[in-house]
Amino acid sequence: MTESGVWFAPGRANLMGEHTDYNDGFVLPFALAQGTTAAATRRADRVLELISRQRPGPAIELALTGLAPGTVAETVPGWAAYPAGVAWALREAGYDVPGARLVIDSDLPPGSGLSSSAALECAVELALTALAGADVPRGELAAIARRAENEFVGVPSGIMDQSASLLCHEGHALLLDCQSGETTQVPCGARMLIINTRARHELTAGDYGARRAECEEAARLLSVPTLRYINDCGDTARINDPTLRKRARHVCTDDQRVLQTVALLRAGDYPEVGALLTQSHASLRDDFEISWPEADVAVEAAVAAGALGARMIGGGFGGSVLALVPGEPSAICDAVTSAFAGRSWTLPEFYDAVPSAGARQVA
Numbered sequence: 001m002t003e004s005g006v007w008f009a010p011g012r013a014n015l016m017g018e019h020t021d022y023n024d025g026f027v028l029p030f031a032l033a034q035g036t037t038a039a040a041t042r043r044a045d046r047v048l049e050l051i052s053r054q055r056p057g058p059a060i061e062l063a064l065t066g067l068a069p070g071t072v073a074e075t076v077p078g079w080a081a082y083p084a085g086v087a088w089a090l091r092e093a094g095y096d097v098p099g100a101r102l103v104i105d106s107d108l109p110p111g112s113g114l115s116s117s118a119a120l121e122c123a124v125e126l127a128l129t130a131l132a133g134a135d136v137p138r139g140e141l142a143a144i145a146r147r148a149e150n151e152f153v154g155v156p157s158g159i160m161d162q163s164a165s166l167l168c169h170e171g172h173a174l175l176l177d178c179q180s181g182e183t184t185q186v187p188c189g190a191r192m193l194i195i196n197t198r199a200r201h202e203l204t205a206g207d208y209g210a211r212r213a214e215c216e217e218a219a220r221l222l223s224v225p226t227l228r229y230i231n232d233c234g235d236t237a238r239i240n241d242p243t244l245r246k247r248a249r250h251v252c253t254d255d256q257r258v259l260q261t262v263a264l265l266r267a268g269d270y271p272e273v274g275a276l277l278t279q280s281h282a283s284l285r286d287d288f289e290i291s292w293p294e295a296d297v298a299v300e301a302a303v304a305a306g307a308l309g310a311r312m313i314g315g316g317f318g319g320s321v322l323a324l325v326p327g328e329p330s331a332i333c334d335a336v337t338s339a340f341a342g343r344s345w346t347l348p349e350f351y352d353a354v355p356s357a358g359a360r361q362v363a
């Protein structure tokens with residue numbers, strides 16, 4: 001039985017399909033090289049001991065048997081709810097999680113829309129299941145980690161981020177049908193850049209949940225189980241309420257853009273993929289109304305400086321932009337930086353977005 005080891009889980013960027021996952025639609029994320037490690041050692045007692053290299057302070061100790069939603073959130077720092085929630089959800093799923101000391105380290109900037117939460121959940125999950133001697137299928141691990149986030153942490157997210165962290169392959173984007181759970185690895189040789197706009201997002205803020213509720217209401221008005229089941233995006237015109245009409249139109253058109261992007265990637269047509277990225281950004285800005293000023297300026301400046309296309313990624317209201325670039329991106333980075341400097345905004349950060357392998361044991 002495994003006594004100790006180090007497990008790594010990556011963050012993600014999403015090429016296409018935003019706010020489509022909880023509408024039973026399609027998403028096309030890829031894993032980043034950046035992520036989170038959990039160095040784990042078994043403990044003889046039933047205590048979860050948590051240490052974060054990013055949040056210095058005394059170790060947090062939680063009794064595994066006492067974990068339940070609502071019992072931990074107020075007494076421990078926010079980040080610790082994620083590993084605690086994973087331990088709870090694994091036990092709920094019938095896995096006998098042992099006591100463990102977990103030292104967490106990460107090179108993902110939190111609140112940047114790159115799924116630092118899912119990376120933390122998935123690294124901890126691989127560590128705890130290895131210590132438990134349980135070989136759990138990756139799709140089931142994604143569902144358990146999502147349950148931890150939804151029910152224990154209290155964030156009503158979909159399944160995309162955990163799936164990306166656990167299921168992605170190097171050099172590929174992951175086409176995930178969130179209705180059937182079917183996955184397809186799509187080769188992705190595009191050169192991409194992440195622009196962290198440094199405007200932070202907090203998914204726990206109510207806007208994400210408000211969008212979910214609007215999508216459910218739009219589906220009800222169209223008499224479909226979820227927005228996935230709209231046959232023709234033109235049908236959304238039947239919704240009288242202008243806001244709900246726009247929300248449904250975004251979800252339907254972004255679902256279509258996912259499938260179009262897959263075909264274009266297979267054909268190697270990166271300029272057209274770029275054009276779809278920029279269309280998706282306009283849809284997120286105007287129809288779904290979750291963009292933010294720094295993202296709009298970053299997209300505009302990147303495209304004006306030669307990017308093939310760009311869009312905000314993730315839940316919205318802050319975080320990062322993904323740009324498809326034709327080659328070496330320094331002119332694009334300079335253009336975005338000077339657009340921010342001209343507005344006296346905190347300067348953006350740039351990372352290469354290289355489709356990388358999913359979660360794994362690294363030591």
Ligand code: GLA
Binds near residue numbers: 017314
């Ligand atoms: C967050 C959620 C995901 C997904 C995206 C938006 O990252 O965790 O489930 O809904 O927002 O596409």
